[in-house]
Amino acid sequence: MTALARRNDAVLVRSATTAHRELWHDSVRIRQEWLDVALSTQPADRATAERCVTAIYARISRPRPRFEWVDSPAKALPLVAGWPTLDDLYRWIRDPLPPGRPPLASDLAAVTAGLRAALSAGVSHADPELTPARQPGKKQEHWPDLPPLDALARGVPLPVVLHQSVRGSLHRSLGKGFRHPVRAALAADLPVCWYGQQDACWIGYYDTLQRLGLATFSAGITDHFGQWTDLARSCGWWWPGEGVCVLSDRPATVRVTPMPGTWHDEVTVSAITYRDGWQI
Template sequence: MVDFPSKSPHGLWREAVKIRQEWLEHGLSTQPADRRTTEHCLTAIYARMSRPRPRFAWVDSPEQAISLAGGLPTLDQLYAWTRDPRPRGTPPLASDLAMVSSQLRGALSAGVAHLDPELSPARKGKHNESWPQLPPLKAFEAGVPVGVVLHQGIRTALHRSLAHGFRVPVRSTLAGSGPVPACWYGQQDAAWVAYYDALHRLGLAHYGPDELDHLGHWAALARSCGWWWPGEDVCVVVERPEMVHTEPVPGTWHEEVRLQRGGVRYRDGWHPLMA
């Protein structure tokens, strides 16, 4: 564990806003994918699961990926491996990947100087109620701990922008023709990556060399590519979109955004939110 730095909560928050904006820009980037970095990082993540380097199949949109990802497990099928009785046979690679990712987050949380709201919901008072969600300056005035404000203002805010505001509506369109195999979201996985990166850069967390290396691979993916479907032999990876237009989410104070109607177009012309 590390001590809190000498900077005031307001000073920490000002730096945190800059880091959040940096990661939001990665999450919404329309630059061509960095294929070399993506393949290097995915190969390293496969190696953590004792898997060899896969063959990489690059496509221009999630719609194109579906035909190549056939046979990969859906989320419901993955959840079956967390319940008893478990399915027979060997767990799919995606199940191992989910476990590896979860273990990383647990290890990163253990390096946070304060009780990490990511894994332990922050509570207050004798009635153990949740801390209120307030604009940052009002939150500090109300005595909300800096760690809670940072979690709300980085992790939760980016998740709302990149998950609820982007990947959920796009995935819902994709699922119109049937269940979508489980995938990871590359640049739109930036919320949790940004949170742990920010805590480290702000001096509120200390991670070991292995955790830093592993986090670095996920961070590089969030800066380098779109969605990806991991299979045993083939990993299907999507280029970043060609066009992204967002709008502010009304009533929020963490600069949260969402896709405009028709606000995303992929490099093959797929325009999922036109309706």
């Protein structure tokens, strides 16, 4: 390779790295939008939430349910007692299948999984969400989790950095930081629910890729995804049942502290108080 060719290659590498840094900076802004959604203490937008749930029910051939609103997940427990748990849903993917019709939550889980697979298929690169990226070479080691700009400078692919700094960051903040302590304070065999604003973990990730121009979805998938994004922006946890859906309002107050030893602005929720006074 001539000296001129080497210089040209170096310019291309620097240009690519600069473009990747700009995309990463944009992703941080979008990630913060979704973290704000997930930690919002605004009253639920009940009309939007009910519209979205009705549309999601229609996708599994169910009519509009009756809506029961509660001020906290704790207040939902008496209303959802006896509804399917995660163990119940697992029985519907094993042999032999239980008799009768699958519960609504099982159908909803299948449709949601299909949506997430379709979103992944629309990503312009191999999506680390479904196929964990590994370094080239015989060992096929995982890429290290480094400070994002250091990672890009050291050649970690942009898709890996975005997955770590958006999907991974939101999961750590909202999974470990929020959902886990709330679930631990509720019943051990909590019926299956979806997390509303805390579903920002996966919703925010694919929204980020789409807004950065790194994912393209069909009109049908965009419409379906839009129902979930609007729902996440509208309410707290929700329990889908036959003929009735129980939804929780968002918390009244949420206090967070930075999560130590992390690179992507993760937070730990130190206190949560719901509108009925129930608190963690």
